[in-house]
Amino acid sequence: MNHLLLLVTIAGNRVALLASEVEAVVELDTLIPVPRAAPHIAGLSALRSRVLTVIDCKRSLDLGETMRGDGPQEAVVVDHDGHHYALEVDTVEDVIDSIGEPTPIRAALGPGWERIALGLVETDAGPLLLVDIAGLIAGPEQRNVAAAA
Template identity: 70%
Template sequence: MTQLLLIASIAGCRVALPAAAVESVVELDALIPVPRSPSHVAGLSALRSRVLTVIDTMRSLGLGETDCSDGIREAAVVEIDGHHYALIVDSVEDVVDALSEPTPVRAAMGEGWERASLGMVETDDGPLLLVDIAALVAGAPDEQRAA
């Protein structure tokens, strides 16, 4: 069975997201701040009468903060446990087939990437890191305790 992958860029790195988990790719133009939320929550946005919790994937991975000052940001919309999230990404490239099952990464990637990694998958575009969407939404473990 072939798994479809959405190729996106986060913090300048090309990664793969399980395409079956992505409802749509959108451009967000307005973010409403959420006081006292974990720092990886960039804010709230609306899409077709639904409220989306917007996740700053860079901050979730501990790689700094996405600059949202220019207004429009590209995001992948996902649903987890009945809640809708928009994952801010640098860009979205394509949907491709996975040519292999995920295999363990045999290199140090940094704490955030290691927490969110499901392994490396082969594609026609070369190997890509398969990212765990739920780990991006959850953020770093220390933020989970503080929330």
């Protein structure tokens, strides 16, 4: 079964998100910090009278912090459990078709990537890691809580 995928770059790596889970692709101009928020929450922003919790995807993967320049930051807007989030990404490239279903990954990816990996999906752009949006939103604390249990 083919799925539409949004091809994005996170921490310099090309990955795929299910396009059906994406509401919009935007450029964020304003970011309001949130005191005492989890480290992977970059802040809050607004889009068409909606408040968006902005997720620093790089920090969610424990790969450092996204460097913000003076210009707008590209983000993917999603609705998860009734809340709107903007996932900060390096770039948004294209919408493409998958070729078949995701397959298991047979390589070590690193703890952050392994936590959000849904599988490897074939596309005309080559094989891509299919990313779990809920895992990006949850951040690295999800892994730490599971390890403590």
